[in-house]
Amino acid sequence: MENDHPYRKRQALLTSKHHKLDLIAPAFQEFVGLHLQEEALDTDQLGTFSGEIERYLPPLETAIAKARLGMRERGLSLGIASEGSIGADPMVPFITSDIEHLVLVDDEREIVISEVYRSLNIRAARIEATPGQDLSEFLERSDFPSHALIVRPREGEASQVVKGITALAQLQTAIASCANASKTGYVVIESDLRAHHSPSRRRNIEAVARALAARTSRLCPQCHAPGWGRVGYEKGVRCGVCTTLIPEALRQVLLGCVRCDEVQKGEIVSEVADPSICPRCNP
DSSP states (O other): TTTOOTTTTTTEEESSSSSSSSHHHHHHHHHHOOOEEEOOGGGGGOTTTTTSSOOHHHHHHHHHHHHHHHHHTOOOOOEEEEEEEEEEESSSOOOEEEEEEEEETTTTTTTEEEEEEESSOOOOOOOEEOOTTOOHHHHTTTTTTTTTTEEEEESTTTTTTTTEEHHHHHHHHHHHHHHHHSSSSEEEEEOOOOOGHHHHHHHHHHHHHHHHHHHHSBTTTTTTTTEEEEEEEEEEETTTTOOOOEEEEEEEEEOSSSSSSOOOEEEESOSOGGGGGOOOOOO
8 A cells, every 4th residue: 555645544425325434444444544434325226136126227337326326325436336236147147146336436536447247156035935835945045044035015015125034034025915915915035235234245246345445546647536447358269189270369467547548458368279269269
């Protein structure tokens, strides 16, 4: 950590109603010397995991909007917020992944520093059930009660939902209540994916916090703004067997600034391409 970092001993506001301060603050203290305080505003207005309020912005823009909510509330120029997306993985659709976005918004420098972390280590289970149904296999799969659950009617108003269920008696009561509100008597039981009720998601938020804090600690060699890091890749690698050029293969990391147009080449990803992705060797 550099003693002359512009954020050293500064205050930034973490906007979150789901107790993320202990997940995010330690990394920024370690890498940057930046102190975080938490503001528990109604971030549900930007969308909820349980579906009562649909998220209308992409995840990165949602995280930025969250940060600005708190910044406006407290009148601070530095803000941090996160947004997670849990569902079918964009690379391997038949498995579930957790993609966590974390941003630092700096209105003084007019920059946004961001990182994203993808993990397959997430508990996200769902079942449709009726009162009295044996749920033992589902409860084991969902890691209940360590991971909390949500119950809602399968049919009916999206707002008729019981969240944060961490006890069996509480679960049974919620199932009975929501089944009574459902036209068919069926309820949906699913993992509560809010950060304070999902230990597996909390670990992923800690990981993205370390990635963003590390990036924030690095200053641009040209303009000295925080946030120097990977901005893309140089592509185009020849096959290791037949030397055919494969344009989409990643060759080298490109490092850049979030404020100026400085770009430099970073580490080599690959000097030769695997023949399995070669259109000539593996047509």
